[in-house]
Amino acid sequence: MLPHRHSESHPAGVRPAESGRRGPARVYRNDWTGLHPPDPGCWTPRLAVSTVVTALGGERLDLTLAALSVQTYPAHLHEVLVIAADDVALPEDPGGSVRVERVPAGTGAASACALAARLAEGDIICWLDAGMLVDPFYAEAHARWHHMRPDCVTLADVLSARDVLVDPADVAVMALSGDMADTLGGEGACADRDALLDATGDLAEADDRARRAFTRSACAVRTALYRAAAGEDPVGEAELADRLWTAGALFLPDRDAPAWSTGAAGTALPAPDEGRSRPPRVRAVVDIGGADYDMVRGCVDRLLDAGEPDIGVDLVADWEGERVSEEALLELRLVQAAYLADARVRFVPDPPRTGFPSPYLLQLPVAWGLSPDTLGLLTDRAERAHAGVVELVPESAPTPGAGVRLWRTRALARALRERCEGERLADAVAEVYGRYRIQAGEGALVDLTDPEACHYRSEPLRTGGGNAEPEAYGDGAEDTDTRPWRQKDGGTADGLRRDDENDEHDEGDGDGDRDGEDAGDGRIRSLVAAARASVARAARACASACTAPLRFMR
Structure with missing residues (x-):
């Protein structure tokens, strides 16, 4: 079990308004006791x-x-x-x-x-x-x-x-x-x-x-x-x-x-609503603009296979094709075709401001792939620390500013209402709910700028070869006693390091390359590549013959 470290927090009650900041004083979490309303009649x-x-x-x-x-x-x-x-x-x-x-x-x-x-x-x-x-x-x-x-x-x-x-x-x-x-x-x-x-x-x-x-x-x-x-x-x-x-x-x-x-009204706690359709626990947002098909699949398929089964994924891109090249539009159409039948995936033109009504919002750069346990560990830490944002801070990142953040929707919504001009959102969330930072270790994230790492496909798509094994992470699949977290001094794998530096350090390192692949898996990848090529040729022919671009919008 990973050792517990409390989140960055503040004294209970109301946070005084900063100099020059307008609006009500900030309340930390649900501690309303620092508010002092007027007496009735006064x-x-x-x-x-x-x-x-x-x-x-x-x-x-x-x-x-x-x-x-x-x-x-x-x-x-x-x-x-x-x-x-x-x-x-x-x-x-x-x-x-x-x-x-x-x-x-x-x-x-x-x-x-x-x-x-x-x-x-x-x-x-x-x-x-x-x-x-x-x-x-x-x-x-x-x-x-x-x-x-x-x-x-x-x-x-x-x-x-x-x-x-x-x-x-x-x-x-x-x-x-x-x-x-x-x-x-x-x-x-x-x-x-x-x-x-x-x-x-x-x-x-x-x-x-x-x-x-x-x-x-x-x-x-x-x-x-x-x-x-x-x-x-x-x-x-x-x-x-x-x-x-x-x-x-x-x-x-x-x-x-x-x-x-005077009767039964108001005399019981609210009972669970029968037949209620609950939103996903985590709403993940991935901006895939400019990313190629293989990178998107490597990121999203790992996300859908993550340890958090109750998830919804928003893919953000110019799905109308108004501001992208023909080649980029073709990549988007391929992505839509891959996920159109998956009810967990939505195609949106702009990222949502919060995860509402989902309790959590995950911001994941498309250049990162999550290891199987990473999302579950992030949500676990958010629950244990009651943190408003959990930041996974890698040592290096494939693209500038590519950090992973899990936001508590409740904290994010309040911070958006109260944020000062020029104040960073993560700082505002830390003021109202606290922040928890984790130093990512080897294997926590997979660098998808490596073409080999992009060949990952979700479990339902990696069947039929018979001999294909699940993707290995870290140094080897047989090392069952390691976890993708690292101490500052390079000690045990289940150590954590506090990172109090600025938000620009939301960058990451990631391994996850497979040391090799068996022949069955290689044949599957060849077939997939050939199928993709056929789809691409058909799409180009159709696009050239039609006045409007292909649309596979949900």
């Missing part, structure tokens, strides 16, 4: 709030609306949007600022919330389930955080009501009297959620566990952030928590924003 709101109440069953909608009718948030900045099923009874006078949107009976919570997100007019969406009771400061307590930072997801302190009043008028009187806590009680509605909050300092030390405390039945989020993370389609509660977290949101519970549940 500030002037400027953002509009849409409090969305979903009423899809038999909960007491009238009680919830009665509690919302006495909110301290300015009336001209506050609307109440009710998404009610057709079979839910509405109060005779729901209130002048209340909008009601009917949905068919049986509509799920995800669909109702998706509709509400489209209809909400406020800058902030404050979510509530029907049957929940809140004090007069509920909307204001949430909104004060969102005035400080646009990436907050504020979670109400969900409590279980001990006694429930029957008359909505009594609820309004109780709210105005300030006796809600004494009347309704202060017991937590979900023991597991309360235990998580207690164990993590109200999520300040939770890292990825913070997602488990999310409950859509009593929370608030900026409307723009919600729409960007959730999209247009209905999203289950667990998936929404994942998406908001991956988008870089700051999850924080507010004990000054209690919400009492």
